[in-house]
Amino acid sequence: MNEKLLEFDIAIVGAGPASIAAACAASENGKTVVMLETSPWFGGQLWRSEFPRAKTRQAIKWFTHLSETSAKAFLNTTVIDAPAENTLLAETSDGNLRVKYDKLILATGTREIFLPFPGWTLPNVYGAGAMQALAKADWPVEGKRIAVAGSGPLLFAVAANLRIRGATIVLTAEQTDLMSFLKFGMKLPLLAPSKILQAIKYQSRLIGVTYKTSCWPVEAYGSEQLESVMFTNGKRNWKVDCDYLACAFGLTANLELPRLLGCKINHDAVFVDDFQQTSLKGVYCAGELTGIGGIDSALTEGQIAGLAAAGKMKQAKKLRRTRRRYNKFEKAMAKGFALRRELLKLADDETIICRCEDVTAGQLREFDDWKSAKLQTRCGMGPCQGRICGCAVKEMFGWENLSIRPPVYPAKMKNLE
Amino acid sequence: MSDNVQITINGKTASVTPLTVVATALACEGVTRFRRSVTGEPRTPLCGMGVCFECRVTINGQPNSRSCQVLCEDGMEIVTDE
Numbered sequence: 001m002n003e004k005l006l007e008f009d010i011a012i013v014g015a016g017p018a019s020i021a022a023a024c025a026a027s028e029n030g031k032t033v034v035m036l037e038t039s040p041w042f043g044g045q046l047w048r049s050e051f052p053r054a055k056t057r058q059a060i061k062w063f064t065h066l067s068e069t070s071a072k073a074f075l076n077t078t079v080i081d082a083p084a085e086n087t088l089l090a091e092t093s094d095g096n097l098r099v100k101y102d103k104l105i106l107a108t109g110t111r112e113i114f115l116p117f118p119g120w121t122l123p124n125v126y127g128a129g130a131m132q133a134l135a136k137a138d139w140p141v142e143g144k145r146i147a148v149a150g151s152g153p154l155l156f157a158v159a160a161n162l163r164i165r166g167a168t169i170v171l172t173a174e175q176t177d178l179m180s181f182l183k184f185g186m187k188l189p190l191l192a193p194s195k196i197l198q199a200i201k202y203q204s205r206l207i208g209v210t211y212k213t214s215c216w217p218v219e220a221y222g223s224e225q226l227e228s229v230m231f232t233n234g235k236r237n238w239k240v241d242c243d244y245l246a247c248a249f250g251l252t253a254n255l256e257l258p259r260l261l262g263c264k265i266n267h268d269a270v271f272v273d274d275f276q277q278t279s280l281k282g283v284y285c286a287g288e289l290t291g292i293g294g295i296d297s298a299l300t301e302g303q304i305a306g307l308a309a310a311g312k313m314k315q316a317k318k319l320r321r322t323r324r325r326y327n328k329f330e331k332a333m334a335k336g337f338a339l340r341r342e343l344l345k346l347a348d349d350e351t352i353i354c355r356c357e358d359v360t361a362g363q364l365r366e367f368d369d370w371k372s373a374k375l376q377t378r379c380g381m382g383p384c385q386g387r388i389c390g391c392a393v394k395e396m397f398g399w400e401n402l403s404i405r406p407p408v409y410p411a412k413m414k415n416l417e
Numbered sequence: 418m419s420d421n422v423q424i425t426i427n428g429k430t431a432s433v434t435p436l437t438v439v440a441t442a443l444a445c446e447g448v449t450r451f452r453r454s455v456t457g458e459p460r461t462p463l464c465g466m467g468v469c470f471e472c473r474v475t476i477n478g479q480p481n482s483r484s485c486q487v488l489c490e491d492g493m494e495i496v497t498d499e
Contacts, residue, residue, distance in 0.1 A: 038467060038486070039466075039467060039486050040486065040487070040488050045466055052436070111464060111468045112464060121454070121460065123459050124449070124461060125461075126465065127463055127464050127465060129465070129466070130465030130466065131465070132465075133485075134440065134441065134444075134462065134485070137437075137440070137441050137485075138437065138441050138445075139444050140444055224449065225459075225461075254468075355460070355463070355469070355471060356455075356470060357455060358455045383473070383481065384468060384470045388464070388468065410481075
């Protein structure tokens, strides 16, 4: 096995906004920094189309800032294990990296929550953020009829961006009710004023597009690929013809690595103190791992983590007030877009829950806990390691997968010890 | 603008701009069967960000490569629907 040993003051997992902010703050304060990123680009999901050339003001600022530091980054590099104290093991196309560090900052971001309904495995049914990410990577959306569904403010951004790229948005369906939605909107001026301008910008691009609250998909139809989707408002069902469905029910943090390390986790978020330090000394978390809050929150937390890891506590302290405001925004968002119970009953017995192993809801209903379901059906044992079905199973059956074993991402046999 | 790169998808040649994500190249060429599930269903990407493994294809002989996380390179050979 080909293995290279590297030593840095600070290792950062991820290269999204939180990681970039952390890397800038730490290396400006004299620390040697390495970033380990699984994808071939910087910027995470939000800024992925800004790489290699940033176009928006915020991304240009941070990409330039990062390029002026001495921080080193390895792209296409997936952390698979923490085999010893202060050590990470990462897989690259060219063998393994063994990274020794003094301090560790985790900013592994988030993924979407999928709640299975009949037909959700059909070709051309995508996540909402996924459709956005794919469109940013020039996925063919021009001239396509797209239904956007699920939950969260992200749906606006997705619909607006798809429309700019030439798609026809046939419907935007938000599962939360109008009252919760409005209550959330009324908190914006206080908690996240910058989001108001963003909302207005999106709205202006969505003139003429139907946006419905208390509305969600119940079934997707198509023989070889998606042809139409049945929507409901709880009282009435109606069918919408479309080429693509972009649907996800919010975001959930990528907790595998913090869990493997043994960080304390509270309500699906890593528990951190005022300096972004986790329950483990010298291990920090920033961005969506500590609560889904979006880019501004991620950048602030990244800076705090970077400063704190570099020992600059006074500077880090100055950002705490801003961070607390974003934390309130996170809570308001979670409350405003809480998932309705009806969504957990959409799957019929034939609906696939685990897409890696094609395990159906009917098969899972025969078991009392995930361990026995897993052993008997292989649910969650495919290459995604339960990253997709885990959320669904947790919401539908209340089973949670808390045991994480390395490799936390599928790795080549030859790269495993 | 740098020159396009040439790739082959299931034996057919395609020309794409550099830095094109493999998954996008496949979609632009009309592929709607990225992989075949264990029960034989066709699948396309779900998460678009390297988490779900639905976009798995064979790239240069390497099976189970996530096409949404790989950029096209000149001479790349991609096989889908396996």
